[in-house]
Amino acid sequence: MHLIKVNAINSTNSFGREMFRENPQLPATCIVAKNQLSGRGQRGTVWNSEPGENLTFSIVYPKPGISPDHQFLLSAAVATTIVEALDQFELPRLKVKWPNDIMSANYKIGGVLIENVLNDGKVAASIIGVGLNVNQKAFSGLPQAGSMFSVTQKRFDLDEVLAVLLYALEKELDQLSNKRAAEILTDYKSQLFRIHVPSTFELPDKTLFTGMIADVSLSGKLLVRTEEELLKEFDLKEVRLCF
Secondary structure, three states: OEEEEEEEEOOHHHHHHHHHHHOOOOOOEEEEEEEEOOOEOHHHOEOOOOOOOOEEEEEEEEOOOOOHHHHHHHHHHHHHHHHHHHHHHOOOOEEEEOOOEEEEOOEEEEEEEEEEEEEOOEEEEEEEEEEEOOOOOOOOOOOOEOOHHHHHOOOOOHHHHHHHHHHHHHHHHHHHHHOOHHHHHHHHHHOEOOEOOOEEEEOOOOOEEEEEEEEEOOOOOEEEEEOOOOEEEEOHHHOEEEO
């Protein structure tokens, strides 16, 4: 995989998308930013990261071998692969929080944002953005945020962590088209944060309710069993898991 390192950039995802637009024959490429000025997260949130202490990068991966209808499978595979790769750094209680936040010891230490480029009804390329808090010590006003350092009290070499992640992700992406959907979802659910555990959920109108994550659909929707034993299905912006 080609590797491009930059000191400062607005968004590695936006930069990667522009690179692919200018060169549709671009091979698999990773853009790493020491300082990302306008990083984006899920639900339109901003991803803030202390410069030089964390990893912010995007992988431009042409023809990932998924259909537009099954884009969640890529998200699930990437999140699961990151959790499994980070396990060698002995982080406590690594999990994936739906849809693709990276958790350790009940703290969010990372996130994934995938943007697909469609062409003639096919996924021409996927821009896989990853933010991982590595050595940052404090997260002012974000009590649920953490880092590899905060959950282990150890500092990590950024280049080593990046190399481990890229090796695992490239291997997974190269074989993704040969994997069955059921296999990807099974792996994902085996790592899913608070599955089958009574939890509190928040609706867009701030209403809270109690339920348990029962399953995740092929399209990435969350299936929650409520206290009334009703099975409800939610899309990304329709519910938030409180923790």
